[in-house]
Amino acid sequence: MLDVQSIRQDFPILARKVNGNPLVYLDNAATTQKPRQVIRTLVDFYQQHNANVHRGVHTLSIESTDLYEEARAKVQRFINAPVPESVIWTRNTSESINLVAYTWARANLQAGDNVVTTAMEHHSNIVPWQQLTRQACAELRYIPVDDDGLLQMDAAANLIDERTRLVAATHVSNVLGSITPIHHLTRLAHSAGAVIMVDAAQSVPHMPVDVQAIDCDFLAFSAHKMLGPTGIGVLYARPELLDAMPPFMYGGDMIIEVTYEDARWNDLPYKFEAGTPNIADAIATGAAVDYLSNLGMENVQEHERQITEYALRRIREVEAVTVFGPHDASLKGGVVSFVHGNIHPHDLGTALDRMGIAIRTGHHCAMPLVRSYGVVAAARASFYIYNTKEEVDLLVDGILEVERYFAHAGAK
Amino acid sequence: MLDVQSIRQDFPILARKVNGNPLVYLDNAATTQKPRQVIRTLVDFYQQHNANVHRGVHTLSIESTDLYEEARAKVQRFINAPVPESVIWTRNTSESINLVAYTWARANLQAGDNVVTTAMEHHSNIVPWQQLTRQACAELRYIPVDDDGLLQMDAAANLIDERTRLVAATHVSNVLGSITPIHHLTRLAHSAGAVIMVDAAQSVPHMPVDVQAIDCDFLAFSAHKMLGPTGIGVLYARPELLDAMPPFMYGGDMIIEVTYEDARWNDLPYKFEAGTPNIADAIATGAAVDYLSNLGMENVQEHERQITEYALRRIREVEAVTVFGPHDASLKGGVVSFVHGNIHPHDLGTALDRMGIAIRTGHHCAMPLVRSYGVVAAARASFYIYNTKEEVDLLVDGILEVERYFAHAGAK
């Protein structure tokens, strides 16, 4: 199990006060906080090694290149990718998905084909496919979600057919928390002759993920949601696919030779990394991966499961609260989304913030899903390695206090 | 003038030794070093304010959003852009150029049209246009370079014609150092009814740049070449153009509403910033801009001119050396590219590195240009605010020492 008290010591921001109260940070699905090991890596890089990579014979450039590629290898091992060059650095999950849409999908999708996604996707795994299928005169299909917030897999088996070229599915919903049966989806996709793209933005940070065990073709995630810096994400792809794909962005580093007439592409992974990469943040992502590996991803998952179980139990003590998604913590990641019958999420968020409690409110970048629950906004508490049951208590007590406030205020 | 000695105190890496010698960092055109003010800003952000932007009601998210938008406003003022929303954050210059190629240019270029660029571009301002013009059955034209390394503007006037839709030109060459007559190119482009995209990767960091005075339509640069972090760049564009352009990447934050069927785009600048942005590095770019503004860009330019003048004079004392580009420092930025008659740049680079001197060797991501000088590789020293004449002396003495080494070694 995690030693949460010693973990908390690694996160300088947790010492902060917000509106006079200790920070209770429950917005981890949006972005996580950073341990000093990650911050220190950034500082060390800029103070000791900073240089551009790949083309230099001088020492700093060699060191930068080595650190940059070492970080890639760390990510490779973290998700058990077969080779380092199957790991492409991007800005974030959104760019990783767009990269696949602009390259693999544009080259492979034809009129009459279809792309199958789910009804619980983040906008970043919806809008690129809406645009792409519209351009290609192809169809976009949504696997529906049942009342417990789980994918209807019988429907999936029908929606994925011989005209399906791509299945794009989240691994863990950022609203419902639901863990999708990703192995099952992979098998359905592959037996239909389709490839599968996994949005792992909410899974890689929170549980062991093995791309070879899942047997997925593409997988995307963001460093900022797993203790790493903003501005850096990952696209994992099977190297055979990457080899066959046209490049996405063109420019320095992604070419091996340029004449005034033409250009030859560089080897993987560089073919997909045009221009000076986000060197420092890639290296710091390596430090984030080290931090998580030291904890052990099984332990991270178990810690979150316990907190989530406790949170689900406690928050349902508040009568006016409705929780979305599975009520069984073992079926979900550390995300609890809810609405309160009498208090709008926005008012609740502002009020909890007075107490130092940070939750997210709104559509969580999953508008169609949130609206399917008959609301336009919801409140969400999401947990990570440094959160405690005491913080869950503060949240629930806080909600009750806000209830009392709105019941009495204005009636004075 | 700059107080270089006190500036050097702000750069922790300059205290470093390389192979036992003090670091002499002359690879600034590739990337610059970072002052403690920029590093400190990153640390402060992650230790005090870190949260996702734009959608949060909690204090950290509000602070992050404010800092992020404040940095945008700093960049706006730095380049005198008319409104903050004309400043789009990207990863780097290369992405900025690709954004324009994928959106404005794809929507506006037709068969038979042409794009005019120059013979002294970086690959990032060549390859996107090669691909685009090939797809559109359009023509790519190169304004030639004369023997002094300057653009042949009479040729430019002929190449830019009524079928020209876009002129894509560098402001300062990263190989020759040549400053291009960008106002002149802008007028030629506009009177032909074309738009102009300026690659300002080597100008914004080194001289005052005013996008309204230049009257350009698009302008791109990278923070990492101007004291800022890696992973963040800027596209400036006239807001009317941005409004009319389709989005580039799709996903969270760039939409205002999503249904299962369709999406509405968000306002500028967010329409072009899909997914969680590189928040921390954008904010640190603001700190880099502050640092440069405090020095004054006229002073930065004058300092570099003096160093470059001195370097041009001293390096030509080495008989076997041929310098590319203008020999008049007032016509160029702080870049001195050269070849040595008897020593391959790669061997020179390795040898200078033994003395702690970091120069760049190779094609400098401008292969067609470098090859037009009859070589496949060159050596390049490039200067910034912390470089001194003493460092130029170390470089030249170093080259002479390497000469002696290769003359004697192996002959022992």
Added chain:
Amino acid sequence: MRALSELDELYEEIILDHYRNPRNNRELDAPDLEIEADNPFCGDEIKIQLKFEDDRAAGVSVAGRGCAISQSSASLLAELSQGRTREEMKNSVTLVRRMMRGEELSDSELDDLGDLEALRGVRKYPVRIKCALLSWVALEDMLDDYPAARQQVSER
């Protein structure tokens, strides 16, 4: 409760009263003007209808759903607009904007705003300002640009 007492500034009595008991929220029969507006980020939705008689608002309806700030602001808008001319309404929009920017208003300007002054506390919560302004911006759009506004409504 201590931490929340500071919220009184934001949620003044009158705000909560309008939130709980919105005024003029019954749809009009044949409105002259109508607009819908939303802020999808926080899930605020509003629909405004206006009916004129002798150039003055004879019927005003404002309905929607959302947070206490957006909904009370809309209800106050409905109350305030009754019997006003287009010019007077546009003037109030300007005043509300100025108040949200933190400008000091004169006594007569404050008079003009009436109970709306209760929204002053929102200024300290900048992310909530757009909640407060949602209905006012919609009103302005509707008054400025009737045909376009109308079309935008029907497009949804």
Added chain:
Amino acid sequence: MRALSELDELYEEIILDHYRNPRNNRELDAPDLEIEADNPFCGDEIKIQLKFEDDRAAGVSVAGRGCAISQSSASLLAELSQGRTREEMKNSVTLVRRMMRGEELSDSELDDLGDLEALRGVRKYPVRIKCALLSWVALEDMLDDYPAARQQVSER
């Protein structure tokens, strides 16, 4: 000069000799195999030609331009390959690779490499390893995959 004396390890006497006086760099008349290779990043170019007699390299030509490491390595390749069979040449490629990876070679393996042992110093300069390997990788490609290699040449 003090700082540069450490370079002696990289630029061994024999390396500089081959760099200044490349062996076997005259083009062959009717080669059986030919390949061009380059490393555009540092501007190294190499062209290898081979002519066989009785399954042994009777003519070897290696020409190019580039840094001291790439060109001397190519010249050493030419010298070493004279009179060797394909299998023997491929064996040398493996040995050179293993040396660059820092593996210890047996005495008989070192014998096989002859003067090439002088390239050992490159191991300490990892970015220069690809300079040293350029011609060897090209040789291997050429031997492995003659038609494709040939085609690649003519495509340029």
